[in-house]
Amino acid sequence: xxxxxxxxxxxxxxxxxxxxxxxxxxxxxxxxxxxxxxxxxxxxxxxxxxxxxxxxxxxxxxxxxxxxxxxxxxxxxxxxxxxxxxxxxxxxxxxxxxxxxxxxxxxxxx
Numbered sequence: 001x002x003x004x005x006x007x008x009x010x011x012x013x014x015x016x017x018x019x020x021x022x023x024x025x026x027x028x029x030x031x032x033x034x035x036x037x038x039x040x041x042x043x044x045x046x047x048x049x050x051x052x053x054x055x056x057x058x059x060x061x062x063x064x065x066x067x068x069x070x071x072x073x074x075x076x077x078x079x080x081x082x083x084x085x086x087x088x089x090x091x092x093x094x095x096x097x098x099x100x101x102x103x104x105x106x107x108x109x110x
Contacts, residue, residue, distance in 0.1 A: 018086070020079060031068075031073075031075075035064075035068030
């Protein structure tokens with residue numbers, strides 16, 4: 001398989017190589033950053049609504065952050081599984097088959 005650089009694979013019109021498997025770590029980091037912004041937004045909006053809601057959001061925002069990160073991780077893993085299935089299927093399809101052995105039993109129809 002011809003290993004191209006990231007930009008070469010990105011602009012490859014034959015789609016012979018996958019870019020997603022190379023950038024999935026960056027996408028996960030972006031997901032973590034968005035989860036942090038979401039939790040911080042909950043915290044700020046909670047305290048701007050009042051002290052009681054602020055304390056509630058102080059307790060709930062780490063849980064929300066972890067749930068967002070868990071969701072981002074699961075989504076990334078699903079994407080990787082699909083791409084690995086495609087890569088392994090292509091590898092199996094390109095593997096030469098050994099010739100059939102003459103001792104293999106042949107089914108007879110009566």
